[in-house]
Amino acid sequence: MAGHLGDLRLSEAISLLSQTGQIQLDDAAEPDVQLVQRIIDGLCELSSLDALTGLANVRQFRMALDQELDRVSRGGSPMALLMIDADHFKSINDTYGHVTGDIVLQAIAQCLRDNMRPMDTLARYGGEEFAAILPNCLPQHALRAADRFRVRVEAKEIVLPDGQTVHVTVSVGVVGVTAWRDSDAKSLIASADRQLYEAKRAGRNCVVMEPTSATGVSGSEKSALLSANMQAKDE
């Protein structure tokens, strides 16, 4: 038989949660079970958030993506996955220092969050990369939404504590998911990342979407295809 609730060592959890504002100890008469429940809830919440930006963290993002893909694959409305990366972020860190870098990341997070719907999931994917899940969103709308986020970030004036202003831009990779696609989270993230890479290569501060049409037949593929055609005509 386990011990009593009173035997639990809760002080570390409580101090962690008080520090992050997840819990307030203001009721001395609160029953132990209720306090433990609040601590568990607080820790759960804490373990799903990114410490710097307050956005969902990778763990929470992966859970949300799996859930959303499950919904889409059961004949649900299409969704879109966005990978958003701050351009030349290293030079911001190098020029202004990491404290400013953090402020810029928080400002980008805030700006993106403000421009998304409540149903969208925005996560800090790591470093200066963000990921967004847009449920119930057709591919063509996803492209427009992604460009709107890009424009809003570009227009945002980030004011530093010393009064200086910084401007930053983002590159976005977009992947649309429709019911028949049946893709898994890992390959979708990989694909969105490839589109992001294309956006970076295209000069940054732009949006690139995974092709869902045949626009992807390159010139060299076409000429390879048609070389036989030419030969046949010559004979």
Add this chain to the structure above:
Amino acid sequence: MSKIGIASPRSAATVSKHSRPGAATIIAVTSGKGGVGKTFVAANLAAALSRSGKKVLLLDADLGLANLDVVFNIHPKITLHDVLTGGATLEDAIIEVTGGISVLPAASGLVEYSRLTGEVQDELSAIIDQLAQRYDYLFLDTGAGISDLVLYSASLAREVLVVATPEPTSLTDAYATIKVLAMMQQRSIFHLLFNQVSKSGEGSRYAAQLGDVANRYLESQTATPIELHHVGDIPEDQSVPDALKKRKLLMHAYPGSPAALAMSKIAKAVSRI
């Protein structure tokens, strides 16, 4: 200013739903480019297969710009649209045409199908599941292009038959269709038919070329190598437009014509897939 673009496709791996329950061999007839003879091929293949005793149904999967009714010279009052919207039963909409072929016609000019919704997907999938129990062959005559509806229809079929002509634009559109289906639905086997071929051997050469290019360029992006099965060619033949003008199937109007004989040969190849 908007700065958006579509990248060169390097689509991620997907899982396909090609195998479906039921007895029928489901074949999507598609082409990329319009006007290469998709509907002509589907209708006459159906006729050739039904002549050998098979139960065949042709479904007009071009929900917005249907044409199967024109080829068969039928004037449907009830279409797939009525079935999809719950206004009629499947039985009401199926028309038995000459030679024991069944046709499930679609309506023409319905803008609402230019965008594929989840409801239409579910309905269409359920309809095809039902039909698969009752026929030996289901032909899904898709629209031109690679809209969501075309791609979705193809995803419901076990086999995909790509119709092309020796025209450069048709070749590149056929290739684009194969590429998109290979990358987005992980399909690796395609059947290929050339229509309006003027020289014998021309089709085989293009089929080989398409296969070469597909495997050269798509190798790194698809899980399995792409196999193109060339099922045959239909020669240029005046009896084809003549039959269409008479609003009759080539197989019925000119059964001894070179194009009809080629079609019979192709039907034999199709019956083995």
